[in-house]
Every structure is written in structure tokens, then in C-alpha cells.
Amino acid sequence: MELVQSAERAALRDVVHRYLSEHYDFQQRRRTLQSEPGFTRARWCEFAQLGWLGAAVPEALGGSGGTAGDVAVILDEFGRFLVLEPLLSCAVLPIGVLAESAGLPRYAGMVEQLASGRQLFTVAHRESPARGNVHFVETRARALPGGRYVLTGNKSNVVAATEADKIIVSARVAGGCDEPAGLSLFLLDPSLPGIEQRRYRTIDGRPAADLTLRAVEVGPDAVLGTDGSAAPVLSSAFEQFIVGSCAEAVGIMDAVVATTVDYLKTRRAYGSTLSSYQALQHRLADMLAEVELSRSMLIRALHALSAQSGHQRRKEVSGARILIGQASRFVASSAIQLHGAMGVVDEHIVGHFLKRLTVTFALCGSVEFHLRQYTTPV
């Protein structure tokens, strides 16, 4: 458990922070949001060159050879600046899936494409009834002769689907809709006939789409990993995704508190600064307490990712999702309250923190599901 940040981590944090301070101010971010597709591919490629997309990919495969802890530091800084480029959904998640499903030579090729920024990958796994249950997949893959498959079903919240060059789709070759057995992964070209996209922006302004797959036919080379046994791959990748989301949320909350402190120290009412009123001081104190509890929980979850497995790891990840999700809502809505009317205006950054955090945790699965997972006996 890393209770005190190592010198290497601090150095990485410093590099990311300096880059984003120079290149990611709020006004420029606003302009990017208002144009299509809501992030920039050029920036994505810069992140690739800086080694951030492949931060946890082994050096031999063209990555930076880091750990989940390094990824967490990058995400934490990305959170502070509300970075729009989808690092979690289009790097952390697909790398997590590919790392454990593709055989080495193929994996090396794909990860190189992803980490270098040449190809944008996204994962189409969520289905709206699943609510966080990674095993819930109704999309069917029907086997045809010659190792070909026909995919039929619906996928929701596929981040940056329209911009992606490759989509990793989960589908069921056997089993009932929430059984772990019978899940497979397919690598699809988004332009294949039968893939329909309903594109929209999420409330944080980022692009996503719901996918309808109508008898999409793929060849044998589309199958990633061992047919029918993708459940552990998906579980592990989504555990990394959730912990990464928690890291991003901790960074966002730090920025929320900093923004609020600045405002309370400058805004005046009834003859003195807002920071002099005890009711407001106490709310700020509660916000700080929530942030520090969240940071502690993140350390615990990162430890679980590296040192634990199976049920215990699932439980730790669910705990982090619940505590940090709850803290995020309290911290971000308190900040709006403390900003008064300014807080509900779209031109001010403070409301954007709440919107981003709301989306972040909705994509991590419902509180209901994670409470159940946390309380399930071994």
C-alpha cells in the first residue's frame, strides 16, 4: 500500500500537471466541447507521445512499463483539468481487455496501435439492464460454419464510438443473460454493415453512442482470446476501469475544493468574505474530510488491484466505487451551493465538476449493484 507518494510518482505527477497547466485552460476546453467531436485527436496523439496512453503497458510492447498506480496519478491530474480526451474508456479499458484476451503477437500489434495513438479503440460492453453487472450480456453471437459469427443485440454508452477505429464488442455464444460462462469478445470495424449508432453527448459534454447490432457478420479473426471464456477478462478490465474512475474523481474533488476555497476567500457578503462565516467553514470542512476519506479509499483499492484477487478484490473495488461516488456527489454539489447562483451557470467551471462526476460513476455501475457485490458472502 503506497501511503506516501514515491519520488517517481511525484515526478510523473509533476510532468502531467505542468503539461496540462500549459495546454488545458477552461476557455479552450469550452471551445473544444462546443465543436465536434468534443475532444481532439491531436491532443490524444500528444498524450500517446508522452507515454500516457500506454502507461501500464510493458516497455517491450511499446508502453511505459508502469503500474496501475502510475495510471492513477495520470488520471488524477486529468481529473483536475477535466480533460476531455477519453483516457479511461479508450485506453485503460481496451488495454485491460486486450492484455488478457489477445495472444501475444496480436496483442503486441494492437496495443502498439492504441498506445501510439494511431488507432482509437473503444469497448462496447454495457447493456442498459446490466447496471454494472459485468456478466450481463444479452447480445448474441451465433456461430456460422468456418468460424464466422453473426452478432445481434444492443450496447449502450459506448464512449467515442463514432470516432473509434476499432470497437471491442462483447457477445454471448452460450448461456443465460447474466451467466459468466459463454461470453466472447470480438474486434469490429465500426463501418461493418449492420452496425447502427445513435450518437449523443453525455451531460459532461463528451460523445457517446448506443449501438444496435443487426446481424453483423464477422470472420474468425475477429474473435479475441478463447471463445466463450471472456468473463474473467471483462471483470478484471472493469475493475481497473472503476479504480481508474475513482482516481480521476479524487483529482476532480481536489480541484472542486481548490475552486471553492478561492471563491469563499474573495466573494464578500454582509461586510466580510464568505470564508469568515462558520456555516460555510463547516461545510468546507466536511468536503475536505470526504476528499481525504476518498483518497484513502483509493489507496486501498489500488492495493487490492495489485495484491488481491477474486472475491476480495471485487469487494474492495465495489467499496471504493460506493464511498468515492457518494463523496463526489456531496463535494461537487456542496461546491455549487457555496458558489450560489454562480454555481448553476454553465459558464463557470464548478457545475462541470458535478456533471463529469455524475457520468463517471454512472458508467461504473449502480450503487445498488455494488452494494450487493460488497455484501455477497464468499
Next chain:
Amino acid sequence: MDFVQDPGNAQFRTEVREFIRTNLPRVYPEAGSPAWSLRFHDRDSVRLWTRALDQRGWAVPHWPSQWGGLGLSPVRRHILSEELATAGCPHPDAISVDFVGPVIYTFGTPEQKRRYLPRIRAADDFWCQGFSEANAGSDVMQLRTTAVRQGEHFIVNGRKLWTTNAHFADMMFALVRVELPGQRRQQGLSFLLINMRSPGVSVRPIHTIDGRHRLNEVVLDGVRVPVENLVGEPGKGWVYARMILANERTVIADVRSARLQLEQVRGLMQDCREQTARLAGMEAARHQLARLEIELDALEVLELRALHEPPGEQTVPSMLGPILKVRASELRQRISELAVDVLGDRGVEALPDPEPNPLPTEADPLACLSACYVTAGYLFQRSATIAGGTSEIQRNIIAAVGFGV
């Protein structure tokens, strides 16, 4: 509820229901369709319904009969609002009929009454409230907008902020500081009626975090306002404004919409349960909904108590109004949080820009759009504890009453 003493109230409720049943489909032929319930009521649409209500005196039921009202008791008025809200009817514009109307008929000159009240009642004019400024939200003593007397006019200069509906309002009632020739600027605030079509008035939209346009910044740059537009005595504007803030508190508390919101969440949970039947039954959400509903049960009685407080005792400030405002607005936020939790990853989609017109009639796109509205509502609810007096200010008032200060 059975606590109501007057049996005539039940009769009144029946009359209102009957009126809605016969008139709503006449005014809005598409009323009752699922798409209609999502519809945003614009100015013209509100005007149609306000005029329909006015045939029964229900556009301005609390106004004195001389000005077309019925002098309806607070309890009956509450019944009327409840039934209208339940049926999904647009409400007559509160800023016009509830905020400025009573100030004009209580403190206005006979000429002001004749000129403005009939136009408010018929929804000819829509009003906006020019109180807040950049450095004066809760602290109204910081207001800076000036009105300098020059002959038969005031020359008004200043900037009003967070002005709801200014982009379509015909008139504004504003708090300003009057300067009379040969005197120094008044410490007190004055209540002035400003025509929004006057030269020098400009309106800039402010979008809120739900992506909508309700709020504005209004710049008043050398606007000439006839002196007869001053309401009551100069320097007493705050007395009149307080009457409005008490009303605003009740409007924003909006206990009825908390109940509607709660029923909406129950509906969402049923939808989700069917889909997730095999994933167990949303137990935590059901318990949370029950807790919120129990609190709402109490709050509805608290609202009735506030409505039944004898007017004579209003000289002693009551704490029920501020308690209602704080707890109802916070409860609505918690209900909207539950709604977003229940929607899960279906609840992250932003309102489409621009919103589709006409609205979809098929079930699937309608459900998506309806989820967008729920999420937008969750974001906009953040303003419920800020607008109309922040929760912090309301708690100060409650404590002051508690301490007998």
C-alpha cells in the same frame, strides 16, 4: 387530506377537477399524450391556459374581487395549485400573478392598478424580477442600480443578474437606489416598474448547467422611466420586496412537485425492475424512496399548517415558511439524486440541442428523451437551495426566530 376543517373544500376540489377535465383538452388538443407531459410551456401556451382559468377567476384566485380575483383562502388556493399541477397544466406565470401583482394591488397607485393588473390577469404582459446584481445576491444592501430623477423621468443605470424570463418579459419590477435633485443618494431601496422595450435595456442569455436558457443578465443603460412608475414611497422598496420573497419561498418550496417527482421515480423503478428482474429487486433504492416519501408526508402537513396560520400572527415572524423552503428544496434534490441513480447509465445523456419539435411519439425515443429531462432536472434542482433565499439564509432566519431575536 382529512385535516381540512371546511367541508366546502372537498366540493371545491371536485369543481377544479371538473373544470380541468372539460377545459384542458379544449385548450390543448394533444393534452394527455405521453409527449405532452414532456412539453415545455412557452409564453403563448401559458397565456392560453391562463385565459381559460381566468373565466372562473382562477388565474388570480388570491387577488381581490375588484381586480378579477376571488379573494380565495390560502387553503383553497393550495387545492387549486395541487390539482393543476397533478393534471400537468401549465401554471399562470408566478412572477407576474404571485410576485408583482400583490405588490401593485397593495401598494400601487390607482393608475398603476388600472394599467397593469388587468394585463397581468389576462397574461397580456409577462414580468421579470430585477433584484439580484453581480455582488448582491442574498445581501441586497449591496445593490448598486441607480435611478436619478430628471424632470418627469428617472434615468436608470445598472446591471441585473440571474433575471428569470427577462428574454421574453414585457415588464420588469426592479429594486433601485433613487437620487433626487439636491439630495444625496438614498440609503433605502425603491421599487420601480420598467418597460423592457425601453431604449437602453439589453438582455444577455445565461445558460444554466442543465443546458437551458431561463436566466439572463439585464443591462440598464440610461433607461428613461416615467416617475409615475415608482411603487409606493421611495426608500421603502425592501418592505414591498419582502412580501415577494415570502411568496417566492412558497413557490420555490413547491411541495406538490416533490410528490410528482417521487411518483416519477417510482415509475422509473418499475421500468427498471422489469428489465432487471433477474438481477434482484433494487432493494436499496426502494428503501431510499420510502424514506423520502415518509419525509414528504410530514412536509405536506407542515405546508398545510403554514397555510392555516392566522394572518394576524404574521407580525411575529413565523419559522414554518423558511423550514418549508429549506426542507422541501433539499428533499427535491434528494429525490432527483435517487432518480438519476435509478436511471444508472441510461441517465447520462444530455438534452438534445436543439430539443426536438415536435416531440417523438414512439415509445423508445420518448423514453430516451424523458430520461434526458430527468437528468436535466437533477442538475437544475441544485438551484432550489440557492434561489429565493439560500438555505444558509433560511437557516439564519429559523435560528433567529428560535432564539426570539
